[in-house]
Each structure stands twice: as structure tokens, then as C-alpha cells.
Amino acid sequence: MSERDQEVNLRQRLSGLSRLPLLRGARVDGEAKRLEEQLERLQQDTSDEAIWRSVELARHPERPYTLDYVERFVDDWVELHGDRGRADDGALVTGLGKIDGRTITLVGHQKGRDVKERLDRQFGMAYPEGYHKAMRLMEIAERFQFPFISLVDTPGAYPGVAAEQHGQGGAIARSQAEMVRLTVPTVACIIGEGGSGGAVAIAVSDRVLMQENAIYSVITPEGCAAILWRDAGEAKKAAAAFKPDALHCLDLGVIDGIVAEPPGGAQTDYDTAARFLKAALVEALDELDETPGEELRRRRRAKFRGMGVFA
Amino acid sequence: MSDARIDVQVEHRDAPPPAEKKHPNTCPKCGSHYRDDELDAALWVCAHCGHHYPMRARKRIEWYADAGSFQEEAADIRSEDPLDFFDLRPYTERLTEAELNTGQSEAIVIGQATLDGHPFALAVMDFSFMGGSMGSAVGEKFSRACDAAAERGIPLVSVPSSGGARMQEGILSLMQLPKTVVAVEELHDARVPLITVMSHPTTAGVLASFASLGDVTIAEPGALIAFTGPRVVQQTTREKLPDDFGLAEQNLRFGHIDAIVPRPQQRAYLARVLRLFR
Numbered sequence: 001m002s003e004r005d006q007e008v009n010l011r012q013r014l015s016g017l018s019r020l021p022l023l024r025g026a027r028v029d030g031e032a033k034r035l036e037e038q039l040e041r042l043q044q045d046t047s048d049e050a051i052w053r054s055v056e057l058a059r060h061p062e063r064p065y066t067l068d069y070v071e072r073f074v075d076d077w078v079e080l081h082g083d084r085g086r087a088d089d090g091a092l093v094t095g096l097g098k099i100d101g102r103t104i105t106l107v108g109h110q111k112g113r114d115v116k117e118r119l120d121r122q123f124g125m126a127y128p129e130g131y132h133k134a135m136r137l138m139e140i141a142e143r144f145q146f147p148f149i150s151l152v153d154t155p156g157a158y159p160g161v162a163a164e165q166h167g168q169g170g171a172i173a174r175s176q177a178e179m180v181r182l183t184v185p186t187v188a189c190i191i192g193e194g195g196s197g198g199a200v201a202i203a204v205s206d207r208v209l210m211q212e213n214a215i216y217s218v219i220t221p222e223g224c225a226a227i228l229w230r231d232a233g234e235a236k237k238a239a240a241a242f243k244p245d246a247l248h249c250l251d252l253g254v255i256d257g258i259v260a261e262p263p264g265g266a267q268t269d270y271d272t273a274a275r276f277l278k279a280a281l282v283e284a285l286d287e288l289d290e291t292p293g294e295e296l297r298r299r300r301r302a303k304f305r306g307m308g309v310f311a
Numbered sequence: 312m313s314d315a316r317i318d319v320q321v322e323h324r325d326a327p328p329p330a331e332k333k334h335p336n337t338c339p340k341c342g343s344h345y346r347d348d349e350l351d352a353a354l355w356v357c358a359h360c361g362h363h364y365p366m367r368a369r370k371r372i373e374w375y376a377d378a379g380s381f382q383e384e385a386a387d388i389r390s391e392d393p394l395d396f397f398d399l400r401p402y403t404e405r406l407t408e409a410e411l412n413t414g415q416s417e418a419i420v421i422g423q424a425t426l427d428g429h430p431f432a433l434a435v436m437d438f439s440f441m442g443g444s445m446g447s448a449v450g451e452k453f454s455r456a457c458d459a460a461a462e463r464g465i466p467l468v469s470v471p472s473s474g475g476a477r478m479q480e481g482i483l484s485l486m487q488l489p490k491t492v493v494a495v496e497e498l499h500d501a502r503v504p505l506i507t508v509m510s511h512p513t514t515a516g517v518l519a520s521f522a523s524l525g526d527v528t529i530a531e532p533g534a535l536i537a538f539t540g541p542r543v544v545q546q547t548t549r550e551k552l553p554d555d556f557g558l559a560e561q562n563l564r565f566g567h568i569d570a571i572v573p574r575p576q577q578r579a580y581l582a583r584v585l586r587l588f589r
Contacts, residue, residue: 165565254483
């Protein structure tokens with residue numbers, strides 16, 4: 001097998017085994033150990049090029065967005081609009097639907113396809129109103145005990161005058177707070193760019209997954225490069241330094257599993273990408289179904305409380 | 312649109328040259344100049360125009376707490392370098408330099424003290440340590456301050472001062488947002504009040520997490536309180552910025568904070584608020 005085939009093979013296995021805690025070895029002892037060794041080897045080789053490839057694929061203009069997936073695996077989809085206060089934010093779509101026969105609440109970032117839609121949806125960068133709308137869905141999820149699914153794909157929260165005036169920081173903080181109050185199963189998947197606060201605002205979930213070419217980061221490579229290298233052109237170096245790719249996020253314990261994409265990336269075959277994503281979401285939901293709500297919440301909080309490395 | 316993705320202040324190669332470097336003790340608003348001891352005695356507030364200079368964490372604790380009552384906790388928690396991060400210099404070198412320059416082990420000081428004899432917990436950030444950026448150590452220390460306050464049933468006074476998440480810790484620094492949010496949730500579940508004093512600057516990741524979740528939230532005059540700072544907003548959107556964009560005064564007008572309290576009045580204000588929760 002070529003190295004690339006090996007990697008694909010491994011990643012598919014990783015996603016198949018996304019019923020974690022994968023790398024902590026509990027669930028699938030022998031298999032996990034073997035995979036871990038393989039992963040370690042691969043990681044030494046995760047070249048700057050491979051990381052940059054993820055960055056490019058995550059932002060690929062043809063990459064499927066939230067509504068492309070909704071169309072493919074959510075039945076009886078009813079989109080809900082508006083935050084009941086000020087506006088309807090097109091950068092974040094929210095609604096109710098069924099996956100495999102169970103009713104779910106779903107929120108997801110939506111970038112636009114053409115110029116007009118991109119402008120209407122602010123390139124997937126939500127205003128505080130978007131997060132308020134998401135919180136409305138969280139309320140519904142809690143009231144009716146529907147699982148809460150989020151699909152994350154944003155360069156970041158919208159950086160504008162009105163967004164600040166309407167309380168961007170506070171909205172992101174309160175959205176996270178709401179997420180750690182829920183007593184329903186919550187599953188998030190980064191399906192493209194997981195850009196900073198605007199991403200984590202809807203991703204404080206029991207299970208956080210990433211598609212294999214998605215990225216999840218505290219800042220964009222360009223932003224990081226502009227600050228630390230004083231040159232946005234050094235984005236590739238910055239990405240290599242802060243490692244936003246799925247394997248590294250898994251390794252750092254930030255995500256719980258990797259969802260396979262069709263060879264070449266999700267943009268090459270929407271149907272296959274959707275099939276993999278649906279399978280991973282259903283698997284995660286099945287796994288969380290048995291756990292009582294209070295216990296879900298306790299574990300979710302413990303998971304995020306434990307994040308970080310310090311001396 | 313690449314700049315649209317940035318949520319911290321950005322320096323650019325083609326940025327206008329910085330204004331002539333002034334002595335840090337020269338007031339940027341009115342040009343008055345003071346000796347260190349003069350500023351220290353005036354709580355680092357300009358006697359002429361009221362400008363609030365940055366205040367070091369320990370000095371602020373000295374100001375809020377009864378003399379000699381402060382007991383620091385978790386002072387030995389330090390940052391690690393999980394990514395072997397290297398930009399123009401290694402992260403570890405930047406950490407060591409920050410510690411040498413500030414005498415602080417991290418960008419936050421936590422502990423407990425008394426105010427007019429009543430115990431309270433403190434979590435005070437120090438902007439001079441790597442721009443008050445929040446990495447794993449800051450997240451952990453803030454969370455421990457919440458735990459300690461909840462356990463003892465004493466109110467927590469938090470003073471954010473931060474440029475945002477610490478990039479050198481990559482995605483783990485972003486995870487400090489939900490981590491500190493969880494800590495505040497648990498504090499709230501224990502029915503322990505969180506009083507937040509936003510100081511200049513309270514931005515990006517810190518504003519988008521624990522700084523925005525106080526039961527009572529005040530700010531210092533002129534403090535920048537913004538998820539995205541003015542320069543990035545300007546560069547990204549080309550919008551014309553209002554004069555008071557992102558400042559405490561604008562945040563008060565738009566309903567994001569409860570009051571603006573000048574530093575010399577903060578001790579009495581905190582004492583009053585804490586009495587209400589006893």
C-alpha cells in the first residue's frame with residue numbers, strides 16, 4: 001500500500017471506530033493500540049504539506065455545506081428562522097427534522113455558493129443574532145428532549161460594527177453556557193472550517209467529530225501569520241505550527257472521532273460524504289441514547305473542564 | 312476576506328508606522344507625565360484627565376483586598392508547550408521572557424482575601440504577561456478560582472484583561488473558552504455570585520467566555536471591550552467606525568455591561584455589591 005492509501009485506510013478505520021475513547025484505548029483494546037502506533041508513525045510524517053492540504057480542502061468553494069447534508073439525510077426538515085429579537089441570520093441555519101426516524105434539532109453554519117448568496121450569508125460568519133437563534137433551538141431541544149446536532153463551518157464570527165454593538169462576545173459565551181446546561185445528547189461535527197469562537201459557540205457537545213479534511217483552530221493561518229510572523233503570506237508556516245488538522249485535534253483530545261470523506265475530499269462526491277457523516281452522527285446518537293440526561297451533562301462538563309495541558 | 316477570520320488585533324506590514332514611542336508613564340490622552348510612585352499612589356489613573364493606565368494584577372489585588380489578607384493559590388501552575396510551537400522564536404522562550412519581565416508565572420493571579428473583613432475570591436488577569444492571553448494555564452487557574460469560591464461559598468471577583476486566546480497553544484487555547492464557561496456554570500449552580508470588572512482590554516476569547524458571564528459586570532472607563540478589535544473590523548469590512556467603537560461607554564449604551572466605575576470608586580462599589588449577596 002502506498003503511504004497515502006495507508007492513511008486513507010487508517011482514517012476510515014478511525015471513523016469506523018469513532019465510538020471512543022479511541023486513543024485512550026478503553027473500548028477496543030488491541031485494535032486501539034495498533035491504530036495508535038500507526039497513528040504515531042503517521043503523525044511524525046504529517047507534513048506541513050498535508051496540513052496545508054486540509055486547510056485548502058476545508059475551504060474548498062465546492063465543499064458541501066450544512067444544507068447539502070440536510071437535503072441528503074434529514075427527513076421532514078423544517079427550517080426555523082429568526083432569533084425572535086432582531087433578525088434572521090443566514091449564516092447559521094436552524095431547524096427540526098428526523099434522522100433515521102428520530103426527531104432532532106439541528107444548527108449549522110451555511111456559507112453561500114454564489115456571490116449574492118455569499119453576501120446574504122456573510123460567508124458563513126454569524127452575527128450575535130445567529131447564536132441567539134441557535135439558543136432558541138437549544139431551548140426547544142431541552143423542552144422536548146430532542147438530540148441537538150451542530151454542523152460547524154465558519155471562518156469565525158462576523159467581525160463588524162453592528163455585530164459588536166449587538167454583543168458578539170456575550171452571545172458566543174452564552175451559547176456555550178446554554179450547551180453545557182442541556183440534558184439531551186449533543187453531537188457536533190466540524191464539516192469545513194472550525195474557526196475560533198464562532199465555531200466553538202455551537203460545538204460544546206458530548207461528541208465532537210471532524211471530517212477528515214476539516215480544520216479546527218483558534219485563529220486562521222493568515223491571522224496567526226499576520227500576528228506572529230508579521231506577514232499574512234506565511235500562512236502555511238503558521239498552519240504547520242498550530243496544527244488545525246483532524247488528526248492533531250484527535251491526538252490532543254479536542255475531538256472524539258474523525259469522519260471519513262470520499263477520496264479526494266467531500267467536494268468530489270456529496271452523496272458519499274453525506275452517507276459517512278450520517279453514519280457517524282447516528283452512531284454517536286445511538287451511543288449516547290442510553291445515558292440519562294443528568295449524566296450526559298455531567299460528563300460533558302467534565303470533558304471540557306479537563307481540556308488543556310499545563311505544568 | 313482572509314482578514315475576516317481574525318479575531319484578535321493584527322499588525323500588518325503595511326500598517327502606518329506606530330506613533331512616536333512615548334514613555335509609558337506619559338498619559339496618552341492629555342500628555343501629562345508622572346513618576347512611578349505618583350501613578351502608584353493614584354491607582355494608575357491620570358490626575359489631570361482621568362485616563363486609566365494598565366494596572367498590574369498584584370497592585371489591583373492590593374487595592375481591592377484588606378491589607379495583608381490576600382492568600383495566593385495555584386501560583387505554581389505554568390504553561391506547557393503542547394505543540395512545540397515555534398514562530399520567529401520558540402513559545403517556551405517567550406514564556407520565560409514573560410516571567411522574567413513580569414515576575415509572574417502566568418497571565419492571571421488567583422486567591423482569596425477579605426474586603427472589609429468579609430472573605431471573597433479573586434481571579435485577576437495581568438495584561439503585561441503575553442498580552443493577558445489565555446492558554447491552558449490561565450484557563451485552569453480561572454477554573455480553580457471558581458471551584459474554590461463555590462466550595463467555600465464566597466463570591467468571586469474576576470478582572471479580565473486580555474487580548475484573547477494564546478495562539479501558541481493552538482486549538483487547546485480555544486478549548487479554554489468552553490472550559491471556563493463550564494467553571495462559571497458550576498459556580499452559578501452553587502449559587503455563588505460572580506462579579507466581573509472588565510479592564511482594558513477585554514477582547515476576543517476572554518470576552519467570548521467567562522468575562523461575559525458575570526452576575527454583575529462593570530467596566531473601567533475607556534476600556535476596549537470587543538470580540539473583534541477596531542483595526543480588524545476596519546480592515547475587514549471597511550466600515551466607518553464610530554468614535555467610541557468597542558469602548559466601555561459604547562458597551563454600556565448597548566446594554567452589555569451594568570456600569571462604568573472609575574478605579575478609585577471600585578473598592579467601595581465591590582463592597583456594596585458583595586454586601587447584597589451575603
